[in-house]
Amino acid sequence: MLPRNAATSRPTxxxxxxxxxxxxxxxxxxxxxxxxxxxxVGSVQFGxxxxxxxxxxxxxxGVAFLRVLFTAVVLLAIARPSLRGRDRREIGTVVAxxxxxxxxxxxxxxxxxxxxxxxxxxxxxxGPLTVAVAGSRRIIDGVWVALAAAGVVLLALRxxxxxxxxxxxxxxxxxxxxxxxxxxxxKRVGTSFGALEALAIGMAVGxxxxxxxxxxxxxxxxxxxxxxxxxxxxxxxxxxxxxxxxLIALRRLTTAVFGLLMSLEPAVAALAGVIVLxxxxxxxxxxxxxxxxxxxxxxxxxxxxVPGDVADARPPDP
Numbered sequence: 001m002l003p004r005n006a007a008t009s010r011p012t013x014x015x016x017x018x019x020x021x022x023x024x025x026x027x028x029x030x031x032x033x034x035x036x037x038x039x040x041v042g043s044v045q046f047g048x049x050x051x052x053x054x055x056x057x058x059x060x061x062g063v064a065f066l067r068v069l070f071t072a073v074v075l076l077a078i079a080r081p082s083l084r085g086r087d088r089r090e091i092g093t094v095v096a097x098x099x100x101x102x103x104x105x106x107x108x109x110x111x112x113x114x115x116x117x118x119x120x121x122x123x124x125x126x127g128p129l130t131v132a133v134a135g136s137r138r139i140i141d142g143v144w145v146a147l148a149a150a151g152v153v154l155l156a157l158r159x160x161x162x163x164x165x166x167x168x169x170x171x172x173x174x175x176x177x178x179x180x181x182x183x184x185x186x187k188r189v190g191t192s193f194g195a196l197e198a199l200a201i202g203m204a205v206g207x208x209x210x211x212x213x214x215x216x217x218x219x220x221x222x223x224x225x226x227x228x229x230x231x232x233x234x235x236x237x238x239x240x241x242x243x244x245x246x247l248i249a250l251r252r253l254t255t256a257v258f259g260l261l262m263s264l265e266p267a268v269a270a271l272a273g274v275i276v277l278x279x280x281x282x283x284x285x286x287x288x289x290x291x292x293x294x295x296x297x298x299x300x301x302x303x304x305x306v307p308g309d310v311a312d313a314r315p316p317d318p
Contacts (some may be wrong), residue, residue: 012074016033034249034253036246037246038243041261041262041264041268043237043245044238045121045237045265045269046237047233047236047270048108048112048238049117049271050233050237051067051109052111054111054234056256057219059113059217060113061109062213062217062218064208064213065210065213065215065222066218066228066231066232066235068207070235071239072203072204073079075196075201075203078196079196079199079200081200090189093185093188093189094193094205095205096202097186097202097208098200098205099206100178101176101199101202102177103204103209104179105176105206105210106210106213107171107174107175108172110171111124111168111169111174113124113168114167115163115169117269117272118177118267118271118285120168120269121269122269122288123152123155123169123172123173123264124175124179125176125292127177127178127179128180129144129145129295130145130181131184138238140302141299144299144302145295147291147294147295148295150291151287155284164285186198189202196306198234260297263300264293266289266292
């Protein structure tokens with residue numbers, strides 16, 4: 001898929017230094033990068049499926065809060081970022097970046113509470129796809145956007161009998177918008193802070209934004225050991241494990257191959273929904289999913305590279 005929007009497939013700066021120090025990359029180098037990336041995709045989507053199972057206990061806001069909190073704590077410990085010497089513009093940008101991250105995670109979980117997993121991920125993919133072709137005057141890029149939009153409209157109009165509701169669609173579109181904004185902001189903060197430092201600060205900022213929703217939805221339930229352990233597992237599956245696997249895989253993958261493999265996310269999400277949540281995949285849902293995936297693959301194959309870092313445009317997946 002196109003959300004990475006980069007001319008390079010190799011992580012740079014602090015990310016490269018952190019991954020090179022880790023014992024995992026050396027061992028993982030023996031594994032084909034395509035397998036690592038597919039494992040990352042599976043980790044993200046099955047993590048979302050398991051998050052859904054915690055919603056009845058802690059609510060989507062509570063799960064989102066604990067997931068963002070745990071991810072922030074781990075990243076802050078690894079990156080140890082500093083705001084010293086930063087001007088107001090840089091601080092303002094990284095705060096906006098964090099708010100976008102939090103908004104993306106929160107709205108996605110709220111959508112997931114109202115939609116099948118495959119549907120929520122399919123709609124969310126329209127955000128980075130739109131950013132990828134924004135400003136283009138090529139007819140083919142307009143075709144891909146129109147195809148993806150038609151898939152979302154199909155879900156909104158004909159998906160009611162399969163558990164697709166308008167509020168859920170709107171929340172998924174909010175998540176898609178946040179993902180698109182994330183990509184744009186990531187390029188700016190990555191230049192000033194480095195990708196890993198920016199992500200750590202952004203997650204820390206995002207924790208405060210999601211805190212009220214966490215308190216309202218989860219309350220004292222968030223203090224239960226079982227809920228804490230479950231949300232920690234979700235944070236590992238949905239953020240930390242796939243982010244690490246992607247960074248390792250990116251050292252040996254081209255941007256085009258990376259994008260094509262990531263285009264499988266809606267399909268893997270639908271599979272996770274069937275296996276973990278017992279969700280059904282109707283003909284309407286399948287057709288809409290294929291439309292968005294084809295649009296993403298098409299945009300990847302016909303797109304033109306944009307300067308930037310692939311890793312910077314990849315958020316910790318919701």
